[in-house]
Amino acid sequence: xxxxxxEGRYSYQYPHPAVTVDCAIFGLDEDKLKLLLIQxxxxxxxxxxxxxxxxVRMDEDLEAAARRELEEETGVRKVFIEQVGAFGKPSRDPxxxxxxxxxxxIVNLYEHPVKADTDARNAAWFPVDELPPLAFDHRDILDTxxxxxxxxxxxxxxxxEFLPRKFTLTQLQRFYETVLGETLDKRNFRKKALSYxxxxxLKEYExxxxxxxxRLYSFDKPSWNRLRKAGGSFSV
Amino acid sequence: xxxxxxEGRYSYQYPHPAVTVDCAIFGLDEDKLKLLLIQxxxxxxxxxxxxxxxxVRMDEDLEAAARRELEEETGVRKVFIEQVGAFGKPSRDPxxxxxxxxxxxIVNLYEHPVKADTDARNAAWFPVDELPPLAFDHRDILDTxxxxxxxxxxxxxxxxEFLPRKFTLTQLQRFYETVLGETLDKRNFRKKALSYxxxxxLKEYExxxxxxxxRLYSFDKPSWNRLRKAGGSFSV
DNA sequence: ATGCATTCGTGTAGTATATACACTATTATA
DNA sequence: TATAATAGTGTATATACTACACGAATGCAT
Numbered sequence: 001x002x003x004x005x006x007e008g009r010y011s012y013q014y015p016h017p018a019v020t021v022d023c024a025i026f027g028l029d030e031d032k033l034k035l036l037l038i039q040x041x042x043x044x045x046x047x048x049x050x051x052x053x054x055x056v057r058m059d060e061d062l063e064a065a066a067r068r069e070l071e072e073e074t075g076v077r078k079v080f081i082e083q084v085g086a087f088g089k090p091s092r093d094p095x096x097x098x099x100x101x102x103x104x105x106i107v108n109l110y111e112h113p114v115k116a117d118t119d120a121r122n123a124a125w126f127p128v129d130e131l132p133p134l135a136f137d138h139r140d141i142l143d144t145x146x147x148x149x150x151x152x153x154x155x156x157x158x159x160x161e162f163l164p165r166k167f168t169l170t171q172l173q174r175f176y177e178t179v180l181g182e183t184l185d186k187r188n189f190r191k192k193a194l195s196y197x198x199x200x201x202l203k204e205y206e207x208x209x210x211x212x213x214x215r216l217y218s219f220d221k222p223s224w225n226r227l228r229k230a231g232g233s234f235s236v
Numbered sequence: 237x238x239x240x241x242x243e244g245r246y247s248y249q250y251p252h253p254a255v256t257v258d259c260a261i262f263g264l265d266e267d268k269l270k271l272l273l274i275q276x277x278x279x280x281x282x283x284x285x286x287x288x289x290x291x292v293r294m295d296e297d298l299e300a301a302a303r304r305e306l307e308e309e310t311g312v313r314k315v316f317i318e319q320v321g322a323f324g325k326p327s328r329d330p331x332x333x334x335x336x337x338x339x340x341x342i343v344n345l346y347e348h349p350v351k352a353d354t355d356a357r358n359a360a361w362f363p364v365d366e367l368p369p370l371a372f373d374h375r376d377i378l379d380t381x382x383x384x385x386x387x388x389x390x391x392x393x394x395x396x397e398f399l400p401r402k403f404t405l406t407q408l409q410r411f412y413e414t415v416l417g418e419t420l421d422k423r424n425f426r427k428k429a430l431s432y433x434x435x436x437x438l439k440e441y442e443x444x445x446x447x448x449x450x451r452l453y454s455f456d457k458p459s460w461n462r463l464r465k466a467g468g469s470f471s472v
Numbered sequence: 473a474t475g476c477a478t479t480c481g482t483g484t485a486g487t488a489t490a491t492a493c494a495c496t497a498t499t500a501t502a
Numbered sequence: 503t504a505t506a507a508t509a510g511t512g513t514a515t516a517t518a519c520t521a522c523a524c525g526a527a528t529g530c531a532t
Contacts, residue, residue: 016253016255017292058251085319097295099298187492187511213508
């Protein structure tokens, strides 16, 4: 049954590989970009940390499979998710041929705090620049995912998927500095960030800080949609 | 055997989907961006045009599978190829579950003319803006591939994968105008293209034209490597 | 041989965008 | 009330982008 005459010209019988999805789940925590990892309890790589993932079901879309894994792991439903690509070196799993379709996702830890290490399974958030060795080819996958995340952050207002609904311009700046790994000039940053007209200045200020309180802003999605339709982008 | 306890926490037995590779093969011909398509002779979609593709073998890397298909179809070995991503809607093939990993590739039709329609199988080059209806979800795949190609062309000197080894600046400009779908100012284009220092001015001119002959240039790869290492990009 | 049609090749001025840079204002706390 | 910490603001310079027109070279038709 498997493989027979699929795609027309090829009629020899191929055995089928297993197909999984793996997710690089990013979040912003204490001004650091963090990644959710799971500690494996079975061989191979028992004890190693790995990207959460699992099998694609036979009647399930790839994105649906990724979202299902994501929700099982974090409890969060509507998140930003994007495909990284397929990884399929024949030797990537020592047991049998497994092709994985990798995704990256953003969970907003301010709106949906995900307490990773409290449940039975051993899961934890790691700063992306202090990761333990990863199982399988997950380091490759992560590096690709990080590249894809950074590229997207440069061109689209993804920052607001990470930040609280009300944020200060300094928080916004810190985010870009953290994710892009470069320092930015305060005045130029504010000038540019505001110039797109997609930030609403609120009449509120941060509270509980031991210095002058900063004004809060929120992301104005309608303005961004208008700007995008007009061919605009958003890069700081 | 399939699916058992793979990835640790999941131990139920999954049937495995078939996995294929499909290739969007681009080339430049008569100042037009063209795509190589194959006419299917079997159901489903018999008679329709489709992206060339086929099964991934059990011991074969995904990229190797794509390159094998590519060579079977065009006879060309060393081409630029990049993954588009995985496509896996459960209904995309009416016979059984097939997940495809799509790739796009560039063949240089000046250096390796691929006479598509001469062999037994019915294959042909189509201008990307005059494509026939495509089989399966190949239209989706192609649109994604085109987006990926255009993005890459904006940032990296991919133009030279399409053009003859010796080319005129007008040819180069036409390429960008064709692929990016916008007209460019001649003087500004030349100024900018030359400013990166990755084009070598040759002492040769085009021949056989019924007007003033244009100077020929070639792409200086070492210069590009130096520029790239220094963090530079290439965008016209 | 001459004129025609066609493409090649070139520079400048104006505008917009990006960069560099330092001090006063506000608030909590000691 | 002094201190420590961060917020908030403007200008001058350099760089990059845009718009724009005409003489030079060549094959071809007459």
